[in-house]
């Protein structure tokens with residue numbers, strides 16, 4: 669028993685270090701220059717340019733999966749960097765349209781200026797959502813760490829309700845205590861919501877420290893987004909998880925309540941649990957794969973290591989083999 673506790677605490681400790689390393693500039697500089705790091709990261713990242721993303725997208729579409737493309741980069745430090753990211757995202761929307769990919773785009777507010785000035789992020793995200801609207805496409809605003817939650821939801825609500833753009837959706841993290849209240853409100857508003865557990869190291873003041881509570885809340889929130897009232901309001905839930913238990917519970921719940929499989933979708937990250945991705949497609953569920961691309965792959969890659977220490981051992985064993 670004490671061995672298990674030690675292992676669990678050790679895992680949490682390791683996770684916190686990795687989440688710290690994912691944000692540390694010094695670590696980014698050292699690790700992203702190791703060729704072995706890219707070798708392992710390329711399991712989770714389509715490639716460094718748009719063509720690589722399009723190639724992966726076509727292959728996924730051929731296998732019956734939709735995708736959401738993510739141009740990698742977070743926490744820009746200047747207006748110019750934010751504009752560069754916005755322009756690249758506009759170009760990927762053009763590429764999706766040109767290649768007729770079954771794909772939408774996920775964006776990070778901090779990449780578009782949120783931490784410089786929320787008004788700047790709102791302007792950039794607004795321009796992207798308008799452009800997507802011209803192509804009949806959809807933009808998902810990813811959710812980052814908790815100090816950005818209010819500002820991210822405010823930008824979403826401004827675009828959705830003040831500007832009247834209906835091709836934009838948000839993300840809810842089940843590890844946050846506040847999420848149940850946020851979901852209640854978003855259901856009333858008929859929002860398109862992606863539900864995930866949450867990927868950042870958050871303090872116990874704002875987030876459940878225990879996985880069992882994060883999982884329990886995930887199931888609670890997923891049932892809320894699938895309620896009769898939510899679906900009648902136009903809520904379209906996307907269940908972003910690789911956790912077979914969450915997925916099985918959602919399958920049982922939707923079957924028991926006669927909810928057709930086109931009223932929701934499952935989402936998973938590129939390169940993770942491909943077996944599960946394929947089996948869901950075979951069973952007739954909608955599956956969307958989150959496909960990141962771009963040169964700024966370091967923080968994304970280290971967060972994936974933090975989620976599953978086995979990935980870290982894979983990285984270390986390759987490092988010593990190289």
Ligand SMILES: Cc1cc2nc3c(=O)[nH]c(=O)nc-3n(C[C@H](O)[C@H](O)[C@H](O)COP(=O)(O)OP(=O)(O)OC[C@H]3O[C@@H](n4cnc5c(N)ncnc54)[C@H](O)[C@@H]3O)c2cc1C
Nearest residue numbers: 810811864865866867908909910911935936937958972975
């Ligand atoms: C499409 C998508 C979009 C997301 N968007 C956001 C977002 O906007 N904001 C945010 O904070 N988080 C986001 N996340 C990340 C999410 O919050 C979790 O950190 C991540 O999905 C791991 O949680 P899990 O639900 O898969 O369950 P866990 O309980 O962490 O894992 C369940 C099982 O999944 C497998 N698994 C999970 N992670 C990995 C991995 N890295 N490598 C290999 N196997 C793994 C393992 O088999 C594990 O046992 C997103 C995730 C997905 C799939």
